[in-house]
Each structure stands twice: as C-alpha cells, then as structure tokens.
Amino acid sequence: MFDTAPQFQCPACQAWGPVVPETTDCTACKAPFPRTEGILDLRADRSRDTLLDLDSYDADHGVGQASRRIATTYARLLQGAGVARAAHVLEIGAGSGNLTLGLAQEPYFESILSTDISAGFLKRLIGRLSDTGAGNVSLALVDGNSLPFHPGGFDAVIGHSILHHIARFEDTLAQCHKLVRPGGACVFGEPILDIHAFASLLAQNILLAAEMSGHVFGKKERQVLTAVAGRSAIKHGNLMGDRDALAQVEDKFQFSIDRMAELGRSLGFSEVTCLNRGTKMPLGLRAMDMLRRVCGQMKLDPGFLTPFDGFAEALSTTYGTPLGLSDRVQFGFFVFRK
Ligand SMILES: C[S@@+](CC[C@H](N)C(=O)[O-])C[C@H]1O[C@@H](n2cnc3c(N)ncnc32)[C@H](O)[C@@H]1O
Incomplete structure (x- = not known):
C-alpha cells in the first residue's frame, strides 16, 4: 500500500x-x-x-x-x-x-x-x-x-x-x-485546561452562592455542578500525581497551552503553537456555555442555571477582560514543528 x-x-x-x-x-x-x-x-x-x-x-x-x-x-x-x-x-x-x-x-x-x-x-x-x-x-x-x-x-x-x-x-x-x-x-x-478551569470556577461559585442563600438544587443539578466544579482540579492533579495509578482512568488530563508549548520546546521541537479556535464570546459566557453543554450530555434541562447568569458576567469582568482570555475554547490543536 x-x-x-x-x-x-x-x-x-x-x-x-x-x-x-x-x-x-x-x-x-x-x-x-x-x-x-x-x-x-x-x-x-x-x-x-x-x-x-x-x-x-x-x-x-x-x-x-x-x-x-x-x-x-x-x-x-x-x-x-x-x-x-x-x-x-x-x-x-x-x-x-x-x-x-x-x-x-x-x-x-x-x-x-x-x-x-x-x-x-x-x-x-x-x-x-x-x-x-x-x-x-x-x-x-x-x-x-x-x-x-x-x-x-x-x-x-x-x-x-x-x-x-x-x-x-x-x-x-x-x-x-x-x-x-x-x-x-x-x-x-x-x-485545554484553561477554559475548563474557568467552567469549574463558575460551578464552584454557583454552588457556594446557593449554599449561602439557601437555594436548593435538585439531585442531578447538584451532581452536575459538583462534577464540573471538581473536574479541572482532578485532571490537573493527575498531571502532578501518580501516573501509574491512572491506568483505570481513560480521560486523564486537560492541557495548559503554555505548559504544552514548554514541553514541546524542551523535547527539541523548533516551534509549538496552539490553534484555539475561539469566538469572541466573553470568558464567562463561554464557561456557562460549557456548563450548559454538560447538562445537555446528562439529559438535564440547563434552565436551572439562568438565575446564575450574573456569575458568568462577573467571571468575564474579573478574569476574561484583564487576562484577555475571551477566545480560549475547550479544545485546541497543538502544532509541533521539527
Ligand atoms: C477520545 S478517543 C479518540 C478516537 C478518535 N481519534 C476520535 O477522534 O474519535 C481516544 C482513543 O484513544 C485510544 N487509546 C486509549 N489509550 C491508548 C493508548 N495507550 N494507545 C493508543 N490508543 C489509545 C482509545 O482506544 C480511543 O480510540
């Protein structure tokens, strides 16, 4: 052939x-x-x-x-x-x-x-x-x-x-x-870790706000929020932790763009870039979009998140604008040039 x-x-x-x-x-x-x-x-x-x-x-x-x-x-x-x-x-x-x-x-x-x-x-x-x-x-x-x-x-x-x-x-x-x-x-x-980390932060903030205000979530709603809140920390922990113990985990990591670039260069690639096809959707809205998508995958109506839209806007103002992270999406293409 x-x-x-x-x-x-x-x-x-x-x-x-x-x-x-x-x-x-x-x-x-x-x-x-x-x-x-x-x-x-x-x-x-x-x-x-x-x-x-x-x-x-x-x-x-x-x-x-x-x-x-x-x-x-x-x-x-x-x-x-x-x-x-x-x-x-x-x-x-x-x-x-x-x-x-x-x-x-x-x-x-x-x-x-x-x-x-x-x-x-x-x-x-x-x-x-x-x-x-x-x-x-x-x-x-x-x-x-x-x-x-x-x-x-x-x-x-x-x-x-x-x-x-x-x-x-x-x-x-x-x-x-x-x-x-x-x-x-x-x-x-x-x-890509970066945007997932912000979706986790958003989920954590929503859980915290609900606890402080006495807002009660349904069982599945709480499960989704808790899973997203912990996911980035777990996947980042996997990078730092015992790699042999990951044999029983299929989806092991999310990658930081900057760290992947550093790794590629340390291995001898002459240039490492990442195509991270973003729209100009503000960071918080993108994080909320991810959260809603996870609800969809879990067959859960994401309408319960609407009262928390303000948290997404706050995320954009607090982190997205100063860090210029509006165009980071959850999946990127790393290009390693030899
Ligand atoms: C998320 S799927 C991606 C498959 C396909 N590229 C796609 O886009 O649908 C991950 C794939 O990696 C394979 N895989 C998992 N561990 C692997 C390993 N150690 N070596 C080679 N393939 C592996 C799985 O069998 C699975 O087909």
Whole structure:
C-alpha cells in the first residue's frame, strides 16, 4: 500500500523491515506477525485495551459526521507548519475513524497508517473504511506509549483527542519527535485546561452562592455542578500525581497551552503553537456555555442555571477582560514543528 513503506520493528526479533500490515511474516526472522481479530498487532502487551465503550462513544461523538472538516483542519495546520506534502502519516488513537475517515478522502494525505490500542475500535473503522472504498489507509494495533516505528519515517504524526489518554504523554511526544523527519510536524487536538478551569470556577461559585442563600438544587443539578466544579482540579492533579495509578482512568488530563508549548520546546521541537479556535464570546459566557453543554450530555434541562447568569458576567469582568482570555475554547490543536 505504501510506495516506500515506513519501517516497523518486528515484535519477535526487533529487526527493522519495510513491512506493511498486509505482510504476514518478518523478512528477517521469518516469524509470522501477530494479529488480533485479523489486524496487525504491534502492542507489547496484547491484553491492553481502552476503557471506552465503543457504541456509546460512537453515538455521543457522531463519529463520521465531521471527519472531512476535521481532516481539513489537520491538513491546513501541517501545511502551515511547512509540511508541503504528507506522503507518510502516522495517526495515533484513531478509534473508530472520526479523523481517519476524513484523512482517507483528503488528497493532502497520501499514505496513512492509523493505529489504536483497541481491536474493537479498529474493527469498526475497517468496516467504515471499506464503505468509503479508500485504499490509502493501513491499520495496526499500537499502544501510544510505545511506538515501534523507525525514526524519521514519517512526514507527520497526528492524533485527535488521544494524548490526554496516555499516562506518560510526554514520552509519547518525545517518540513522535523522533519519528518525524526533519522539517516534519506533529499535530494533536486535545482538551485545554484553561477554559475548563474557568467552567469549574463558575460551578464552584454557583454552588457556594446557593449554599449561602439557601437555594436548593435538585439531585442531578447538584451532581452536575459538583462534577464540573471538581473536574479541572482532578485532571490537573493527575498531571502532578501518580501516573501509574491512572491506568483505570481513560480521560486523564486537560492541557495548559503554555505548559504544552514548554514541553514541546524542551523535547527539541523548533516551534509549538496552539490553534484555539475561539469566538469572541466573553470568558464567562463561554464557561456557562460549557456548563450548559454538560447538562445537555446528562439529559438535564440547563434552565436551572439562568438565575446564575450574573456569575458568568462577573467571571468575564474579573478574569476574561484583564487576562484577555475571551477566545480560549475547550479544545485546541497543538502544532509541533521539527
Ligand atoms: C477520545 S478517543 C479518540 C478516537 C478518535 N481519534 C476520535 O477522534 O474519535 C481516544 C482513543 O484513544 C485510544 N487509546 C486509549 N489509550 C491508548 C493508548 N495507550 N494507545 C493508543 N490508543 C489509545 C482509545 O482506544 C480511543 O480510540
């Protein structure tokens, strides 16, 4: 499928070989490559899987509906980072194809190797790819903690909503730096801590005000507010805490834009930017918008928040205006240029 295939490391003898997923045996040691449910399996530990439920993930995220638009964003960001031609692209955490289906149709991406830790998700992706008739995507089971590919073999390494699932994402990013050729780039779309922290602050303020005024919330209303109030602190704590203990948590982190940029530069990337597509919605309104959206996900009418709209305005005046944070949205695209 690849004209000049990126090289994989044979799990049996560690030899590099220009192997493609269709190849059945290692050219060096002749051992058959392991497969799980028919998919080339390059995981060191084949018992590893995601904790996500495939069907509810698919339904909640409308997988496939926005793929073309998402892929175009990745293409533009890579072009902007100086990658004129993406002949060989590695995708980490492809899941059931939210980005991959778009990559397959976007002419900028020539040969795509899409990987994930979960056989279930990749099986669903195979079905979807065969519906599109795309022939430029190869699939392999790979744990993002350990990427068994030859250094410099890719023009780009990308992933949509994956780094925050990887306990030691710093190591993954360091490996990505090695995997892209000089002049290549990596792009990862990830949740951003900054605005989530303000949504948490808003939820905390609302809970506090209710307590002081004797306002009573329904059980589910209190649950949502309490969950949002604690979420940023928990995810930030995860960054500081025991990473091994995070094996049982799927959504582990939210990232600070500035800290991610520092990390990227410390790993040797020449430039790190973050596309954080904001509208000019004031910070407080954006935080309130997030809170309302969480209510929607929990099938809770967000109307109970209306009496607290003033808190959102106060958040804009207190923090948004002086800090210039009005355009921070909850999801951003980090671009790492090598
Ligand atoms: C939020 S989903 C994103 C999937 C897809 N990119 C999308 O946008 O819908 C996270 C994906 O990361 C995968 N994943 C979780 N931990 C992983 C790991 N250590 N290595 C590779 N993939 C992993 C999960 O199986 C899941 O498919």
